[in-house]
Amino acid sequence: MASAPIPAGLEVPFVTERLRNGLAVVVAPLPGVPVVTVDVTYDVGSRVEEPGRTGLAHLFEHLMFEGSERVPKGEHARLVTSAGGVFNGTTTEERTNYFATLPAEALELGLFLEADRMRALDLTQENLDRQREAVKEEKRLRIDNQPYGLSFQEADSLAYESFAYRHPVIGSMEDLDAASLADARDFHRRHYSPANALLCVTGDVEPAAALQAVREQFGELPARERPAPVEVVEPPPAGERRLSVTDPHALFPALHLDVKAPPRRHGDLLALAYVEKVLGGGESGRLWRRLVKDEERALSLSISVDERRGPSLLRVFAIARDGVGLDLLEREIREDLARVAGDGLSPREMERARRMLEADAVRALQTSQSVAFVLSEYGLYDGEPGLFRDDLGRLLSLTAAEVRDAAARLLRPEAYSVVEVRPGAEGTAGAEA
Amino acid sequence: MTGGLPAVGPPRRFDAPRFEGPPGTAGPLLRAARWGRRPVVSVTILLPGAGSASDPEGREGLADLVADLFGSGTRRRSATAWAEAIDDRAASVDASAGFDAAVARLSALPDELDEALALLAEALLEPSFPPEEIERSRGRIVESLAEQRSEPDFLARERLLSELYPGHPYGRLAPHEESVEALTREDVVSFHRLGWRLDGAIVTLCGPRDPSELVEAAGRALRAAPSPADPRAVLAPAPPGPAALEVHVVDRPGSVQTSLLFGRPAVRRSDPRFVAATVANQSLGGDAASRLFTVLREERRLTYGAFSGLVARLVAGHFVASVDCRTEVTGEAARALLDELSRFAAEGPTDDEQARAKSYLRGTFALAHETPGALVAEEATRVLFGLGEDDTATWRERVESVTREEARETAAALFAPDRGVLSAVGEAAAIVPALEALGPVTVWTAAGERVRG
Numbered sequence: 009m010a011s012a013p014i015p016a017g018l019e020v021p022f023v024t025e026r027l028r029n030g031l032a033v034v035v036a037p038l039p040g041v042p043v044v045t046v047d048v049t050y051d052v053g054s055r056v057e058e059p060g061r062t063g064l065a066h067l068f069e070h071l072m073f074e075g076s077e078r079v080p081k082g083e084h085a086r087l088v089t090s091a092g093g094v095f096n097g098t099t100t101e102e103r104t105n106y107f108a109t110l111p112a113e114a115l116e117l118g119l120f121l122e123a124d125r126m127r128a129l130d131l132t133q134e135n136l137d138r139q140r141e142a143v144k145e146e147k148r149l150r151i152d153n154q155p156y157g158l159s160f161q162e163a164d165s166l167a168y169e170s171f172a173y174r175h176p177v178i179g180s181m182e183d184l185d186a187a188s189l190a191d192a193r194d195f196h197r198r199h200y201s202p203a204n205a206l207l208c209v210t211g212d213v214e215p216a217a218a219l220q221a222v223r224e225q226f227g228e229l230p231a232r233e234r235p236a237p238v239e240v241v242e243p244p245p246a247g248e249r250r251l252s253v254t255d256p257h258a259l260f261p262a263l264h265l266d267v268k269a270p271p272r273r274h275g276d277l278l279a280l281a282y283v284e285k286v287l288g289g290g291e292s293g294r295l296w297r298r299l300v301k302d303e304e305r306a307l308s309l310s311i312s313v314d315e316r317r318g319p320s321l322l323r324v325f326a327i328a329r330d331g332v333g334l335d336l337l338e339r340e341i342r343e344d345l346a347r348v349a350g351d352g353l354s355p356r357e358m359e360r361a362r363r364m365l366e367a368d369a370v371r372a373l374q375t376s377q378s379v380a381f382v383l384s385e386y387g388l389y390d391g392e393p394g395l396f397r398d399d400l401g402r403l404l405s406l407t408a409a410e411v412r413d414a415a416a417r418l419l420r421p422e423a424y425s426v427v428e429v430r431p432g433a434e435g436t437a438g439a440e441a
Numbered sequence: 442m443t444g445g446l447p448a449v450g451p452p453r454r455f456d457a458p459r460f461e462g463p464p465g466t467a468g469p470l471l472r473a474a475r476w477g478r479r480p481v482v483s484v485t486i487l488l489p490g491a492g493s494a495s496d497p498e499g500r501e502g503l504a505d506l507v508a509d510l511f512g513s514g515t516r517r518r519s520a521t522a523w524a525e526a527i528d529d530r531a532a533s534v535d536a537s538a539g540f541d542a543a544v545a546r547l548s549a550l551p552d553e554l555d556e557a558l559a560l561l562a563e564a565l566l567e568p569s570f571p572p573e574e575i576e577r578s579r580g581r582i583v584e585s586l587a588e589q590r591s592e593p594d595f596l597a598r599e600r601l602l603s604e605l606y607p608g609h610p611y612g613r614l615a616p617h618e619e620s621v622e623a624l625t626r627e628d629v630v631s632f633h634r635l636g637w638r639l640d641g642a643i644v645t646l647c648g649p650r651d652p653s654e655l656v657e658a659a660g661r662a663l664r665a666a667p668s669p670a671d672p673r674a675v676l677a678p679a680p681p682g683p684a685a686l687e688v689h690v691v692d693r694p695g696s697v698q699t700s701l702l703f704g705r706p707a708v709r710r711s712d713p714r715f716v717a718a719t720v721a722n723q724s725l726g727g728d729a730a731s732r733l734f735t736v737l738r739e740e741r742r743l744t745y746g747a748f749s750g751l752v753a754r755l756v757a758g759h760f761v762a763s764v765d766c767r768t769e770v771t772g773e774a775a776r777a778l779l780d781e782l783s784r785f786a787a788e789g790p791t792d793d794e795q796a797r798a799k800s801y802l803r804g805t806f807a808l809a810h811e812t813p814g815a816l817v818a819e820e821a822t823r824v825l826f827g828l829g830e831d832d833t834a835t836w837r838e839r840v841e842s843v844t845r846e847e848a849r850e851t852a853a854a855l856f857a858p859d860r861g862v863l864s865a866v867g868e869a870a871a872i873v874p875a876l877e878a879l880g881p882v883t884v885w886t887a888a889g890e891r892v893r894g
Contacts, residue, residue, distance in 0.1 A: 015480075016480065017479050017480035018479070038478060040476075040478055041455065041807050041808075041810065041811050042453040042454075042455050042807050043807050043808050043811065078445060078446070082730070082735065082739065085728070085729045085730035086730045086797065087446075088730075089728050089729075089730045089797060089801045090730075090796075090797045090800050090801065091449050091800070091804055092800055092801055092802075092803060092804005092805050092806075092808075093804065093805070093808075094728075094805065094808065109808055110804070111449075111452060111453070111804050111807060111808075112453055113449055113450035113451065113452060113453055114449045114450075114804075116447035116448075116449075117446070117447050117449055119447075120446060120447050138739065138742055141742045142738060142742070142744075142745055143745075144767075145698075145744055145745035145765065145766070145767065146745040148697050148698040148745075148765075148767060149698060149745050149765050152697050152698070153593060153696055153697050153698045154592065154593075155588070155591045155592060212453075256694075256695040257591055257695060258591065259587055259588055259590075259591045260584070260588065289528070290524070290527065290528040290533070291512065291523075291524035291525075291527045291528055291534065292521065292524040292525045292527070292528040297521065297524065300581070301520070301577065302521075302577070304577055304580060304581070307581065307584050307585060307588060327588065329580075329581075329584060330584055330587075356529075359529075360525070360528050360529050360531075363528075363529070363530070363531040364528060364531045366531065367481075367531035367532075367533070367550055370479045370480060370481055370550065371479070371481060371533075371548065373478070373479055374477075374478060374479050374481065374811070374812045374813075374814075375811050375812060376811070
């Protein structure tokens with residue numbers, strides 16, 4: 009694939025450095041508003057977890073706010089907010105990140121807090137017990153007590169072979185209960201080393217001064233071995249998978265249709281972004297328009313590409329209208345996917361999707377935090393933050409023939425996994441591989 | 442890794458971009474500012490007569506229906522053709538009805554701004570309201586309402602508002618299905634004619650372009666047609682709300698958690714006490730270093746999160762605090778929440794809490810003004826609520842001037858749980874006995890039928 013010129017206004021100048029202890033550093037100046045984002049991303053997500061130890065990566069995210077050698081418990085939140093900053097952490101299958109966006113004059117404070125907990129986290133039984141309870145409440149809040157909440161976990165378990173992606177990021181109640189202090193200490197030692205992380209600083213900073221501040225806070229952290237990389241590789245899809253579940257909180261039946269796809273940055277996965285836009289994007293997404301707006305088959309329908317370093321998923325999730333059978337809903341979705349696989353997209357659809365993808369890229373680079381997330385992803389996974397621009401160029405230069413060929417390769421029933429969700433008492437109604 | 446806690450330097454100067462525009466006469470009020478790191482222009486249009494507070498009696502849900510029909514057919518184009526035209530320009534558009542106004546939002550690339558604004562104007566001013574689109578939209582809204590009433594936080598808010606503002610439009614988070622089903626095309630046309638009009642509309646634009654160019658672009662697209670006078674009554678003041686603490690339970694069988702929401706009347710947005718209330722609330726429950734989070738999650742391990750906030754609308758407002766907890770500890774968590782509110786109302790913030798709240802609110806000012814989208818939303822609501830032109834520019838000084846005593850007095854007046862509503866959504870059979878210790882309990886179904894009390 010040839011690369012297209014990048015649209016104007018998407019310049020993101022940055023400098024990089026690797027400290028002697030292995031920490032990768034990216035600094036991107038974004039003048040105009042005096043704020044700075046400090047974002048540390050560790051190369052540890054639920055993909056590293058083993059059976060019986062699920063939920064540890066995410067539980068660990070909570071433990072990172074429990075205090076460290078020079079930051080007493082509760083002080084992290086108090087120091088960041090007192091400085092006029094906001095903060096959070098998130099855990100995915102792929103990575104765990106910790107970020108604060110602060111007034112630019114509080115850069116050193118943000119760096120200090122991250123360096124101290126990378127070096128000397130305060131891991132105690134009391135902290136572990138407290139955060140274990142918080143995570144269990146989080147699981148009840150976000151998943152167990154929500155309509156369709158558990159069905160997304162069922163869909164992942166069905167779509168993937170590998171344990172790394174089959175189990176939920178939040179883990180199971182049993183595994184959370186079983187996590188010991190020794191597990192947590194071992195986890196920090198293995199995964200929370202400078203060499204296993206990337207620090208990204210974006211905002212109203214002068215790069216040389218920011219790099220100097222980074223060296224002062226992180227430079228003397230001892231080097232530790234980086235854990236062996238985890239590869240998630242799966243055999244090619246060998247047949248459609250189906251599962252039927254019941255959901256006590258759901259009012260209407262719903263359907264997940266997920267399509268196994270290549271890893272992030274693969275050309276075929278870039279092509280799926282066009283399919284996602286044409287079928288479900290903007291105001292005109294044709295599958296969404298037909299099923300939700302015109303034919304009244306679905307109450308809602310979303311299409312998204314869940315990009316991963318291992319196999320990704322094209323996800324379709326639809327809630328049926330009252331009285332519409334899941335078989336009918338499924339048939340309509342399958343027919344449209346088959347049509348794209350057979351005919352590709354029209355020239356007008358291609359052009360529309362290209363413009364929408366370009367505009368998405370512009371909108372995604374508006375804040376210091378969103379820029380930090382983009383640079384961190386490419387910096388950590390690929391060792392080169394600037395590759396985001398290459399990928400954008402590759403994406404925008406895809407031809408209709410390339411998208412059609414990719415769709416023909418990917419949108420095959422043997423790569424589908426389908427979960428039917430029906431209202432009713434909890435449980436799995438029946439499964440077939 | 443050298444030294445201790447680094448000092449935070451003196452604040453850097455930051456002035457939020459100023460909006461400017463011609464003085465308002467007939468037609469929409471146009472205000473624009475120049476800011477943006479990327480080539481994107483954000484536009485907000487607020488229509489003060491088109492919010493759900495303007496729903497005629499017996500026609501509840503009309504504002505939502507008209508907003509949902511935005512873009513569903515114009516005099517020039519079908520719904521699909523309009524949608525494709527928007528996407529061909531890579532514009533992003535949405536419309537919805539709030540309580541005090543309807544809002545239409547646009548985000549467009551600068552080189553497509555004129556055409557995107559023209560499409561926005563077409564949907565706003567020239568809808569054709571095809572009968573089949575109305576029929577579909579009505580059906581979708583009715584089923585979406587049923588779906589929303591399976592979600593615990595929606596149910597908790599719906600019950601809270603309905604008890605805080607009985608008989609007032611602010612008490613209706615969403616209409617009932619029967620009311621939506623009864624709406625006709627005539628209702629839609631009439632509501633649109635009176636509410637979706639440019640005289641009185643507030644239009645704000647922001648992007649990396651000269652403000653006068655932005656104002657001109659909006660002026661070209663949004664030419665006001667003569668509108669009839671709006672005969673509808675001005676929104677009545679809100680009722681005083683409960684005189685004591687009332688407990689309302691919405692039964693949601695199968696729940697593994699209880700969603701608890703306490704609310705009581707507070708201040709409307711233009712009330713001078715709003716600033717002191719914001720400062721006091723920050724100490725109490727504004728973020729993860731505030732008192733509610735610290736006590737209920739970190740010390741007592743009752744919840745994943747505990748927060749409080751102010752909801753300030755045009756003619757009234759309320760204070761709200763929330764906790765989600767597992768079913769077994771519902772009584773304990775509710776008691777703990779109310780105790781913390783009582784303590785804070787009696788004692789106010791400590792010196793440390795007060796200092797932290799103020800520096801948080803001052804410090805996050807720049808962050809809150811990082812994107813054109815945030816700026817246009819803030820400016821439009823400033824005008825809607827009748828706040829002064831310098832409201833944004835003076836925010837940090839006004840926050841700074843709030844004394845601890847003022848914060849305490851405001852907390853005592855606005856946060857005390859001696860009156861108000863505790864709304865609890867969960868497994869009624871399991872949680873009602875525990876909640877009865879707090880006061881008489883009324884039990885409701887998710888559909889809004891009273892089953893006890």
